[in-house]
Each structure stands twice: as structure tokens, then as C-alpha cells.
Amino acid sequence: MNLHEYQAKALLESFQILIPSGVCIQEATPENLATVKGTFKNHAQVAVKAQIHAGGRGKGHFKENGKSGVQLVSGDCLEKAITSMLHNTLVTKQTGEEGQKVNAVYVTEVFHYTKAFYLSICIDRAHQCPVVIASRQGGVDIETVAATHPDQIIRIPINPSIGLCHFQARAIANCFQLTGSAYTHCIQTILNLYKAFVALDATLIEINPLVLSDQQQIVALDSKVQIDDNALFRTSISPSLVPIQSPTPTSTKEAPSSIIRLDGNIACLSNGAGLCMATLDLLHQLGGQASCFIDLGDSASEQKIDSILDLVLTDSQSKGVLINVFGGTFPCDILAQRLIQKIQQHRPTKSIQVRLEGNKSEEARELLKTAPVPFMDDLQQAIQNLLRSVSL
Amino acid sequence: MNLHEYQAKALLESFQILIPSGVCIQEATPENLATVKGTFKNHAQVAVKAQIHAGGRGKGHFKENGKSGVQLVSGDCLEKAITSMLHNTLVTKQTGEEGQKVNAVYVTEVFHYTKAFYLSICIDRAHQCPVVIASRQGGVDIETVAATHPDQIIRIPINPSIGLCHFQARAIANCFQLTGSAYTHCIQTILNLYKAFVALDATLIEINPLVLSDQQQIVALDSKVQIDDNALFRTSISPSLVPIQSPTPTSTKEAPSSIIRLDGNIACLSNGAGLCMATLDLLHQLGGQASCFIDLGDSASEQKIDSILDLVLTDSQSKGVLINVFGGTFPCDILAQRLIQKIQQHRPTKSIQVRLEGNKSEEARELLKTAPVPFMDDLQQAIQNLLRSVSL
């Protein structure tokens, strides 16, 4: 689960990590605007930041008015900046052309600092441990730094049985070339950040930039926090922090039966992330383009199957539907039965190809004999049939 | 560090472990007595318990009035019970004949329960891990249970990297033969107890008895908590919980330069716990009895040496003084020099024997040539000399 900037910062603050003062607004009511103006009445300028689950906001633009997703404004222009963002759609390098709807705006002080660093904690799959990544080049594209100045990036693997040790925090403070009270405060901030990583069941905490203030304090200027979806049952995060807009899904692994939207015209229905991906691969290799792909998971209920079939069969973007299911626990006959009924209900004009194998596939074959959709043994053949009828 | 019952219970309560209601009194002022009476005004009876660092209070007696260290009284007799204890000396099986002065009295409700268990967490040195010990025979002498019904005691070793797991807590709740809400509450109590053990840097938490209330809740009726002295620098225990009377020391290991009082007439001064014990052993084996033994530690300051010599040379209980020091870091010449001066100062009439070896012992030998105390090469000889003059 991705958190918005304002949510991530509120969490970090609860772990004694310093953040700039800020106010989140979800509706531009007079009361909310008054609160914001009151909070920042002594500030010549404030930053107004659109809350979306993607980077590149500063260089992005709103579809509706062309304005940037991060605006520095004086008190007079605060309201205008907020209303230019709220409920509009922001397009950045990372959102794709469709952009993301902005449902919250975060107004923060313009924070003055002397140095900017990069600091993150994530899971290193290859070494099977958490790893802290730090660089004294912060506030910039860290992947570029990694490519051009690998020596300026340090990676510290953490033994999960011990946690982050003081000597490791010192190594990072040394990497940042800090001394005196800044050195001490940096170490404390790093130790707190690791505590937050564990307590929140985070999979990523990325602070970019982490800055040194004029008062020699370490402050998290921007932050990205991802929480392990599998741990939400125990993570003590306030429900108000659950994203108000769903994150852009980039993996089918994490959410069973998730629906991923794509640009093509064939809806792909499959079970298991691996089979979904492999089916999509074959479709592409044979010249097709998917409109979406849906993972039925391992044990979808009839109700869930029905709602997915409703969606797929009535979807205007999809000219064809490809169903490729290998039943393990999943019973193919139930799917066949629901499909027959839903076709009768919606009477779709689109082309539908079905390939079922595994658990109860013989029963499914029998059921589909009476149906207007063919039961295919050969996936390649099914896709070719589909492509032919879609291109007509 | 041993905690008093009332201190231990306050700590356990902060970890969501249920305890009977109670009030601690250190002076029998009218205000304090009014508070206690107010708290228990609806109770027909309360328990008044003397706070000392030893068990067997119920069967113990006060030197001054012969009363018990645990008294069940009605509201009318509350004041009498409290004053019978405060500032008097309680003798129990575990205090020895000299008894312990009572500086605090704990008044608690008389708690009704249906079953009594035993539960403790301590460090298993042999297996080098924490271990939970549980028995469904609680409220009795657990060592007797261990001897007569070993099958009724379970020991669960804990992996310190994981902590106490839910399945281990279940095993204990099963050992207690609990079901329903009592089972669930017991598991939660055990998990909380282990959290307390780790967070407090405890070396022992012993709940005897742990009881099942009429409301099917698990309550810690009596408890003993020992905190690792080495961890006091980081343990977040309120200073008010630091014992108001020093515990009976049973080990020379933990407190360098600690003074242990014994019943004989020879003061033993040595350095290092091992050498102290071995010197005492030899003294006893040769027929002597120590009045006290003092561990100078590894790096005693001149000031500390002086204060120890003051004490030893002027102690009326000691007819003789045996000094056996093997200097590692400790410089023998400093000790010799201070001894010479302190003998001049106090002009003690007691017999003194000195055996010094190791670091700067040659210098010490030179210094002592001019002194009225002989420098002995042979410890046996030194002790025999001492015993001879003491018996004169």
C-alpha cells in the first residue's frame, strides 16, 4: 500500500522524525482555507503540493489548466493554487498520459536548508534482509547518482534479528559528512526511521531529500512510504491513512483478483500472477493488445466470478475476451457455468475464447458444449481466433 | 536490582497485566491512613503486607511485636496492622536471624480466585536463553512441586531473536487447563509478561500465584521482579522505584567493592569476586570466620581505598584484618601506601596481615618494609598468623 506524502509524514512524525509544518486539504471550504492561511500567516511563501501516488509532480501539469503539481505561492495566491489542483487530473512522467486525479492537496512551509541527502530503507531480496541506502547527493534523481557516482552511495545491510545498530547509523552520518549536534541528531533520526520501518511493516521508506536545517537539525523534506499489504491486519495505522485513491497497481502479485488496465482491446482473464503474465506475453507476441488483465486468484467465489464477468462482458474498451484458466483449487466447471449464464444475461457481441485446464476441466468442457463459446484445447489457437475476429 | 512487591506490580500493570488494587504506605500519617481507608471502604477485609526483599513473610514475625509480615484485617484494625510493621524488623526463613527493616507497607484487596498457578521468566544460563517456567500448582513452594511432581512443571526455552511465540503461550494456557475467555486472557497476559521482561531488562519475573478470577481473568497476585543492574543505564524505570532499602546481597559479582557482612571476626579485603571467595574459603578451611568481605574491584580510586580502610580498621566486629590482593590493573603500591597512612591515622589494635602480588607488588613490598604490618609471601602463613593473634 502506497501512502500519500502527507500521510507518510504524519507517520514519520509519530516516530520523532522532524518534518516541515504542513496542512492537508481535501475540500477547498472556507473553513479549511482559513485554517491553512492561519497556519502560514507568518510565511511569505508556502508550497502547495498535489497528493498523488507518483513522482515528478513539480514538472507535471494539470490536464485542466496546465499548472504544475507543486506550486510555490504567497498567501494571496494560496486559494487559487489549491483550487487549481483539487479534483483535477495531474499528468507526470510517472503517471502516464491518463494522469491521476488529485483528491488532496498538502500545503507546507518552504523549508530552508543547507544540505540535502538521500536516505531510504527497503528490502533487499537478493540478500534477504532490509538494506539502508544513503547518499550525500540528495534531492536529485538518485538513480542517476547511482549510475554516475556509485561511490557516493552506501548500502548497509541490516541483520533483521538485531535491527539497525548504532555503528551503522554512524556510518551514514559519516557518509553525510556531519559533525557536532547535526551528527548526533542524524544518528537519532536514522535509528527512529528504522524503528518506523519495522513497526509499520513498511516495505519502503524513502526520504529524498533529507535535509540539514539552519539549526543543524535533520528534517525529512519529502518522503515515500509503502506498507506491506500482507501486514495490514496488524499494522496500527489509522484508517484515515488508507489511501483515498487507489494506488497505480504495478504488480498482480499482491492483490488477488486485481484488475490492471491497459491500452489494448482484449480483456484477459486468468488465474495466478504467473499464468496471467504468460498469457499476456503470448497475446502480445501474437500481435494482440490487452485492454485489461484480471487475476481470478486461486479460490474466487461465485459472486466474485459473476462481478468480474459482468465487468468484462460489458466493458466498452474490450472487443474480445480471452479466458485462460488452469484450475488447481479453482474449479473450471463453476467458471464455465457462470460464463454461460452471464452470456445469456448480457448477450455480448464481442468475441470470446475460452481455454480451461486442470481441476474440473472435463466437466467444464461438457457444460460448454451447449454454449455459444467454444472450449479450446490450444491457447495459441484460441488467441489467433480472437485476433482474427477482433480485427474484422 | 530487586524490586519490592508494590514496585513490581506497578511495572507489570503498565504492561497491561492485571493486579489486585493496592496502596503503598511509607509513613503512617493521618493523610495516608485516610487514603487507604477510603480506597478500601467497601472491603470487609484487606491484606497488609510488609515490603522486604525476601519471601516467607506470612510465616515470618516482627522482632518488636511477634506479628506476621502479612496480616488480613478489617477496616478497624488497619491502622494497628500498618503501625505494627512500619519501621520494625521482620524475620523470615529467608532473611536470616537479623531480619530486614520494613520501610514500606502495601495494603491490597483480598482477592478471590478459583485457581492458582505459577509462572516465571528467567535466564537459563546452561541453554543461554530466556526460559518460561509454568505450573498449574501455584501459590505453594514451587521448588517442592519441582521435586515431588516434576511432570506438573513445564519449561519453555525462548529464542531471544524471536521472543515468546503465540504457540508457546498456548502451551502454557493448556498446561493451566484453561478454556474460553480465560484461555485467551491467559495467552495475552503471558505475551505481555514477556514484553515486560525484555523492555525492563529483567533477569527474573516470577508470579506466584498467578490466579484465575471469578470473572475468568488472569491476575498477578504476588510478583517478584529483578532488573539487570547492568542495564539500569537504559531501563526506563522511574527513580521512585529504585529500592528504598538495599537488597540483601548474595553475590559479590554484581557490585564492585561491595561489602558483605558475615558473622565472624576477621575482615577480608581482596580484589575480584573469585579471589575474594577463594580467600574466604581458605580462611574458613583454616578455622577462621569472616566478619565481612570486601571486593576492592579492579580499579579502586585512592579515595575509595581510604574509605574502605577507614571502615575496616575501625570496625568493632573485626578483631583481625586480612588483605589479599593480586594486582592486575590494580596497583599494589597505592594500597600499601594508603594502608601505612591509615594505620598511622587510626592506630588500630587489631592484627593485620597483608599479602600482595602482581602489579607493583615489589614497590609495595619496599613501602611496607618501614611499616608495622608485615608483607607476607605466603597466604596460608598470613592467615595462620592472623588466627593465632585473634585467638589470643
Add this chain to the structure above:
Amino acid sequence: MSFLTIDPQPRVLVQGITGHAGLLHSKLCLEYGTNIVAGATPGKGGQYVHTNIPVFNSVAEACRETAPTVSLILVPAPFATDAIYEAIDAKIPLIVCITEGIPVQDMLRIKSVLKGTQTRLIGPNCPGILAPHRYKIGIMPGAIFKPGSVGLVSRSGTLMFEAAWQLSTLGYGQSMAIGIGGDPINGTSYQDVLRYFNEDPATEGIVLIGEIGGISEEQAADYIRQSVRKPVVAFIAGQTLPSNQRMGHAGAIIEGNKGTAAHKIETLKAAGVYIAPTITDIGETYAQAIQNIK
């Protein structure tokens, strides 16, 4: 894991046997011929399921009474971490954890604890292991597997089924099918399974099913290049998808351009692995590979 070779019929304990998934799959495993000796569910001790399988309150009791050599974990995710620790504590040599949804930080701690023990964990979030016509310790459809000499290993469940079905259809039965699971951190790696197949005399060739994300296929390729002397066929899913980007910049720094299907395929090819270009070619590619060496 080598005891799987010498033990023709492991003694299986099912943790969570009285739950929905536990009841269903323990029944299917029994029907396949698996020797299930006990179940364990807290609070259900004393019951019997499937007529004569005793249920115990704890794994420790089940071990005392029935001496299982494998534990199959079918408990819901919030209880799975504890179930794994309970099986480790009872010193069960092999744990097969089917459960999906174990928090990744739990798996980090579990891995770190496993290091000091003799226990092997397969999974979590995996279909289990199956020795055709001998036993099934997992949730796969048994009918698609046939006895033979292919060692099959996969992160994905359904892709393992697909591969087994293709192999069986073409007459290439399996010596053993092992699902290692799709989570970022899992108990057993490709490399562990490859070592087992490489040493197993009943295995003549190996089929490895991978997918984008992580670098475990690259690590497998390293091991194959150095140590495996049997033909290996691989298929990588997700060739037309972007690499898993969940870890953002930080992930990119750690894994670089590894993790893409292209990089995995390239690395495997360089290690001498035969690549199945699409999902429908897995069986055929194996047929060619095994012909080549004969």
C-alpha cells in the same frame, strides 16, 4: 531436502487441518496417496478428521505421538508465522507452507532463524511439492502429474500446473514438482531445488519456471552454470510487462537492470539453459533439450 530421495513416503502433519482449506486439501492429499499421520489446530485436540487422522492442540504433541517428517501448513495468513515457528521449534525436517499473505518482515526473521536449524522451509505462498503417484504435499491438481524423470520447479502455482500438464501430455513424467512460491522472500530458492535435482538419480532433466521481479532466476543461472550437469529448460513470464517497480528508486539501486524478463532470459541462456519462448512451448522445448543429449 535429500531425505525426500530416501524416504519414499514421508509422514505428514497438517497444521490447520480443521479449517476450510485444511480439510479440503488434506482430503485431496490423502486421496492422492499421501501418508498424513496427524493434524494440529489449537483447541481442536482430541478430534479426528477423515475418519482416523488424529488432531492435536499443538505441533509438539503431534510430534510426540505421530513423529511426522513433514509439516504442511494450511493456516490463514495472520497465524502462519506462528505456525512456522511452531514447526521449527518441534524440529520437523521439512515445512511446506501454502499460506499466501505472510508479511515480508516476518519472512526475514524466519529466514534468519532457520539458519541455525536443520529445518527446511518450502514456500510460503506456493502450491507445495508432489512426487507423482507417490505423494502430494500441497494443493495442486494431482491428475496432471505423471511419474517420470523431469525435475520441475516454479515460483508460480498455475504455471507449474501448465508446465506439468504439457510435460505429461508429451510423455515426460516428473520425478518431483516443487513450488517455491512467489513471495519476495521465501524459504527455499531455485538454487536449493536445483542442487537437489542435480544430485537426485531419478531426475534426468530440469524445468524451471520463472517470472519478472527479484533476481532469483539470475542466481539460479549462476548456479546452473557452475554446477548443474543435467539439461535445464526455463520459461520466464512477464516478458511484455515492465519489471516489478514496487520498490521504486531504492529497488532500482539494489537490483539495477536485473529483474527484467530480458535480463533473466539472457543470463539463463548464457548458463546453457534452453529457453521456452512462450507459455505453450514448455513441453516441446523440454522434448528438444532431452533429445539433444541422447
Add this chain to the structure above:
Amino acid sequence: MSFLTIDPQPRVLVQGITGHAGLLHSKLCLEYGTNIVAGATPGKGGQYVHTNIPVFNSVAEACRETAPTVSLILVPAPFATDAIYEAIDAKIPLIVCITEGIPVQDMLRIKSVLKGTQTRLIGPNCPGILAPHRYKIGIMPGAIFKPGSVGLVSRSGTLMFEAAWQLSTLGYGQSMAIGIGGDPINGTSYQDVLRYFNEDPATEGIVLIGEIGGISEEQAADYIRQSVRKPVVAFIAGQTLPSNQRMGHAGAIIEGNKGTAAHKIETLKAAGVYIAPTITDIGETYAQAIQNIK
């Protein structure tokens, strides 16, 4: 620890070298002939102590620049746990921790972490190790040790000095003296040291100094009975004191009547160990034991 046999002169790093104890004892170690190659103190990197010993900010830097094989830890107790982890992380083969006062729960975690590594920890709360006329990695008075063939091991510091002095006075020099420390949980047990002495060709006989509390002398006796084929002399301090009662009933349940001097002496005797009846008899008892086998 076997590398101590083959490395005549280990390269020593001193953690906490700029503190009071660090400066004093590193100087004494140097004077004894120890090859101190570096020191480490956070924030003091770039300095030199004792003329030409470089100080680094971290153990990692010290290792990169000077490749130490042993770390001598002389930092104050609140920082000692971190210092041990830092040395483990840097993969230093041997850590000798002198510091007294490390919390026991830290030691439990350290022991559990050490299991998965190649690092050995001696101590904490110990006088260190000394190879007479070769090197001293600790805080013992060097002058009382003489080269020879006695392997000396002790929980107590001053008792080790006493034993070494008696042995040297009687002409029995030492192959190596190892202080394992007096804490309830320590890095190296008697058994570990006994194994080393038993295999070390330079060691002809062994002197073991113990004391009441815990059951490590009993465990040593077990090992001696099973494996040690060299004469062993033991002295146990605290014979006229009650056993350590800090752990109350719980401790009594775990350790039973073990832990008393009488039980330790009885167990050691049964394992064929020669017992020195009093502190003044250690050297003489060794003389008799070694005569017996000649």
C-alpha cells in the same frame, strides 16, 4: 580459535583505544610485544596514539586499511554491545571483550547472532588472552606469565593471575592463558577452550579455575570425561559460600543442586580432574598431576 595456534602474532585492533582504559592497556599490550595495528573510536579518526597506531572512525575502515585478525574491546559498558556487533559485522575472526557490565539480554542476542558467523567472542567481563612472551590481548599483569605448556582457563581474572603466578613460580610456564569472563552468558565456554587446548600440540596439561554459580564447570566436566586426554587440574572458588541465589525459585528449578562448589568438585573429580583443595594449592596440584603422567 584454532588460528591462534597457527598465527604466532595476531594483528590486533583496539576498539575504544582513545579512552582511559583503551590508552592504558593498549600501551601495556604494546610493551608486552602485541602487534597492535589500529584503534577505532567514533569521531577520533585520523589521530595516532602511541606514536604510530592509527585511529579510525569505524571498525570497517580499520579493517580496510589494516586487516586486523583480533579486536580487543575496551569501550565503556553502554557502548560495548554496539562495539561487538560492529566487530562481528566486519567479520573479525576473534573478539576479546574486556568490558564489564554488558546487560545479560544483550549477551543473549549476541550469542544468537554469533551462531551464524565465523566470529568467536571471548568475554565479556574477562581479563583477555595471553601467550607468554608472544602477545597479550587483555589487561593482565604480563610479568607473572612464563612460556611453557600449561593451558590456563578461568572465569575470574584475579584467580587466573594467582594460578599463573603459582605455576610460573614452580617452573610451569603457560602455552596460553584465556579468561572467559564471569558473566552468566559469555561468548566462549570452558568447553570451547578445552577443545582448543586438547588439540593444541604446545599444551601438555590444563588448569581450569572455576567458581560457584551456573553450571559451566559441570558442562566442562562432561566434555573432559568424553574428550580430553591431557591432565586437567581444577580449583573451584566459593566452597564455603551458598550457591548464587539471584534467580530464586526459578533458578533453583532450572539448575537444581548444580551450581554449588561441592557439586562442581564432585562432577569434575568423576571426570578424572585433579582438584586443588585451596587457592594456595593450584601450582602444587598441577605439579603432582603432570608428574603422575610422566
